[in-house]
Amino acid sequence: MMKKKTQIWSLLFAFGFTLLFSACKPSDEKIAESVKAKVSAVSPAINSAVKDGVVTLTGEVADEATKAAAIAAIQGEKGVKEVVNNLTVPPPPPPPVVINPDDVLRSGIDAAFKAKGITGISSSVSNGEVTLTGNVKKADLQKVMQAANELKPKKVVNQMVITK
Numbered sequence: 632m633m634k635k636k637t638q639i640w641s642l643l644f645a646f647g648f649t650l651l652f653s654a655c656k657p658s659d660e661k662i663a664e665s666v667k668a669k670v671s672a673v674s675p676a677i678n679s680a681v682k683d684g685v686v687t688l689t690g691e692v693a694d695e696a697t698k699a700a701a702i703a704a705i706q707g708e709k710g711v712k713e714v715v716n717n718l719t720v721p722p723p724p725p726p727p728v729v730i731n732p733d734d735v736l737r738s739g740i741d742a743a744f745k746a747k748g749i750t751g752i753s754s755s756v757s758n759g760e761v762t763l764t765g766n767v768k769k770a771d772l773q774k775v776m777q778a779a780n781e782l783k784p785k786k787v788v789n790q791m792v793i794t795k
Contacts, residue, residue: 691719691721776789
């Protein structure tokens with residue numbers, strides 16, 4: 632009989648001990664509340680969810696440093712068993728497109744020549760200076776020079792051969 636009482640007291644003690652320690656463990660709701668406060672201080676773009684002590688972070692942050700800061704903010708948080716980091720960082724912007732002003736000038740002159748019906752004249756551009764080559768009728772010379780000067784190059788070099 633004494634043995635049976637000892638067994639019952641041992642079971643009750645074990646049950647009470649288990650109950651005591653399980654009651655000390657924070658609930659997912661409390662963990663979620665604490666984690667949300669800490670990661671919101673790092674970035675308001677971070678979302679968090681907690682299930683069975685596992686914290687999942689989602690959202691897009693500005694950079695890797697912010698991502699690391701969010702993890703560091705919840706390290707050691709009571710009740711957190713694991714952190715699943717699903718935070719993303721946007722890719723860097725593409726490098727700016729460099730536009731060569733000589734190319735813009737050359738294509739503008741070619742378009743002006745085409746619009747005015749000027750043929751047989753070639754243009755090359757270097758450092759904002761336009762060089763014209765080819766054969767041009769004397770009657771069309773002024774029209775060619777005017778078209779070349781419309782885009783305001785630094786200089787127009789006339790190397791055209793004038794024909795009648």
